[in-house]
Amino acid sequence: xxxxxxxxxxxxxxxxxxxxxxxxxxxxxxxxxxxxxxxxxxxxxxxxxxxxxxxxxxxxxxxxxxxxxxxxxxxxxxxxxxxxxxxxxxxxxxxxxxxxxxxxxxxxxxxxxxxxxxxxxxxxxxxxxxxxxxxxxxxxxxxxxxxxxxxxxxxxxxxxxxxxxxx
Ligand SMILES: [Zn+2]
Numbered sequence: 001x002x003x004x005x006x007x008x009x010x011x012x013x014x015x016x017x018x019x020x021x022x023x024x025x026x027x028x029x030x031x032x033x034x035x036x037x038x039x040x041x042x043x044x045x046x047x048x049x050x051x052x053x054x055x056x057x058x059x060x061x062x063x064x065x066x067x068x069x070x071x072x073x074x075x076x077x078x079x080x081x082x083x084x085x086x087x088x089x090x091x092x093x094x095x096x097x098x099x100x101x102x103x104x105x106x107x108x109x110x111x112x113x114x115x116x117x118x119x120x121x122x123x124x125x126x127x128x129x130x131x132x133x134x135x136x137x138x139x140x141x142x143x144x145x146x147x148x149x150x151x152x153x154x155x156x157x158x159x160x161x162x163x164x165x166x167x
Contacts, residue, residue, distance in 0.1 A: 001100045002134060004143035007150030008100055009033020009093045014153055016089050024082075025089045032093030036101075059101065062111045064094050104139050 013029025039056040057063050068091040075083040101107050106117025123137045134140060 001097075001103065001105070001143060002131070002140075004100060004146040005033050005037070005097055006030060007146040008096055010150045011146070011153060012093055012096050013089055014157065016092060020085050020088065022085055025086045028086050028090040029093050032090040033097055036094060036097045059098065060108050060111050061095065061098050062108075064091065064098070067091075068094075103142060104134060104137070 009030050009032065010026075012033070013026055016029070017023055017026070036058050039058045042056065068087070071087050071091070072084055075087060098107050102109070102118060103120050104123045106119050108115050109118050110116065121137075121139050123133050123139070125133055127133050127136070
């Protein structure tokens with residue numbers, strides 16, 4: 001997934017905010033929706049393109065499950081309700097990212113049982129530049145749909161807040 005992560009993160013965070021009764025932590029949600037892809041930088045800059053990007057720990061659900069459990073347990077013991085809400089928003093977006101990556105990329109959902117990568121649709125390598133393989137594949141319509149949905153939601157929430165102000 002290329003352009004869909006941030007809009008998807010926006011949609012999920014807005015939904016969670018409503019459910020959890022808060023208007024805060026949008027930043028944490030958006031950060032969680034894209035942070036797993038910092039391994040792309042690592043892939044290009046440090047690792048000299050040695051490992052497949054989804055094979056780094058930051059794209060492996062098992063590690064995030066551990067981090068999520070420890071973090072929420074920690075804040076629960078400290079009785080920090082606000083931190084728990086922020087964590088739920090952040091980590092939900094992490095898992096949303098991994099789920100969206102599963103559509104056309106490989107994600108090792110069952111690691112450490114197996115390091116097999118799972119995906120829903122195979123994108124054939126047709127173009128020289130690998131990005132075009134994904135952009136011109138029909139699954140890219142998912143991403144376009146997410147962008148449109150997020151924009152509609154954003155405009156709606158802006159007009160709602162401005163009508164609230166005038167009332
Ligand atoms: Zn990713």
